[in-house]
Amino acid sequence: MGEFELIRRYFFPLADAGRHPDIVLGPGDDCAVQRLREGVDLVFSVDTLVEGVHFPQHYAPEKLAWRGLAVAASDLAAMGADPVCFTLAITLPEASPVWLQDFSTGLAAASRQFGLSLAGGDTTRGPLTLTLQVHGTVPRGGEIRRSGAKPGDLICVSGTLGNAGAALEFLDEGSPTPAQAELLSHYHAPQPGIALGQALRGSASAAVDISDGLAADLGHLLEESGVGGTINVDCLPISDTLIALRPDAIDLALYAGDDYQLCVTLPESSYEKLEGTVRDQLTAIGRITAGSGLSVEGAGQPGSERRRQGYDHFGSQ
């Protein structure tokens, strides 16, 4: 099957099915065309996933498609953007109809879930690699950058951390236990915080998505903001499953990537104004300080401080 026929059969239907109204011209021409509504800015990010590096060899194509789009969409979430569309550059060693059909099914599901319609792409032969670029919009100047954190701001994270990192150990497990299966779902089907990012627009002073681990990504945020930060490991949101399974759950929550949760900073007054469902998704784990670098405090009792005190532990300084 030629490149053109392959694209037409497996990817064009996807573009037609869920076309975002902003996409004036989808795949099939030299370029795609996107019309932005008045008063918005275009927000975009590109991510590459290489077989054997970012996902295991012989990884299920349906999961790969979801994971690929989720990883990219997570960057839109971190900016607080409204999702619009994506392009897919896919490099394939061969054109297997079964593989492509499964990939296309996974991509369609993720596309619908994240509100991102396929706008264009490129299909090439070579080692299996995906490059996805996602487009979103924000009200002009309304994007949440990494650079806006101020001393005194609370540091919060969404969801629970460390699950996907723990799952790396048994990715190839044929018959996972229920606990393993729960952690695996975090690796296979990350849920980018798109709605959360949108809800935090105007409240959050800074945000980053956690792809390389909390310590690393929060570190980038601190550096870009020119501030320091202190977090208490006892406040880290860690699932009961992970706590039960791994004595080093805190290390995983701090240093493992692949969860694609959000790390955001916001003034305490903004935090207190957050509505129920948004606030429920966030756990306060520390505070921005003057200075630089990340300080880590706590006794290493996962979840204990969080359950007892929540963000009050970081009472005004």
Place this chain on the structure above:
Amino acid sequence: MGEFELIRRYFFPLADAGRHPDIVLGPGDDCAVQRLREGVDLVFSVDTLVEGVHFPQHYAPEKLAWRGLAVAASDLAAMGADPVCFTLAITLPEASPVWLQDFSTGLAAASRQFGLSLAGGDTTRGPLTLTLQVHGTVPRGGEIRRSGAKPGDLICVSGTLGNAGAALEFLDEGSPTPAQAELLSHYHAPQPGIALGQALRGSASAAVDISDGLAADLGHLLEESGVGGTINVDCLPISDTLIALRPDAIDLALYAGDDYQLCVTLPESSYEKLEGTVRDQLTAIGRITAGSGLSVEGAGQPGSERRRQGYDHFGSQ
């Protein structure tokens, strides 16, 4: 060197140096931000180049960078777009400072030449692969699509064809002859017709860039427009160098890719109104017809008809 340090050292300076005024936020955050002027649409395209497939192994990094951005920019040219920015997703087997420095130098030169500033990207480890996405703008609704060709329109191509295709044979030649060197320059440093595409906005009824060969790409244009076309091979613009070097010059001009010239259609009345420099870049090679498919006529004397008659050969039907 870590990914972050690598990006910072070799790619950030590029983004700072030639930042397009529409780029509100460049590399270094979760996303880049582009602000579109009022009344324009965003036009974008993505292209992947895989080592050993789209360029030779151990290809000079400076040339690779130019070629990569040129290939992508050529799609903007085909839409008649004003260039704005690009993202670079690069997968590298290793982080060689010499390679990266040369690549960065080539990319900076192409970036300046094409008016495309680096807005973001991703750097990953794996088999050498480049994916470039280019962004441009057109006045709202003003893009030149593949689908607008009408029976009676002239079919024109820019520049000369077949040079890059012929060069494939001696890409590895250590001491090319002057004739070989001339053809090689078409392969190594294609010049996307950005200014030509811009000038044809409002005149051309359809356009496509020639990446896979004239016959194939014009074929796509005909199919998308729902029309047929007839071209005369004796009118094909072929360089004297190629004619001297290759008895099958016409086949190369028809079927070889890699030249990144434009193939455009336009009504005869529009063609006659084109100004000197724009018209000089175009050669009329045929005419759009009712029906479907591409018919090829001519005696196979490269350039003879073109020199004698130009587009009059395709006198009104």
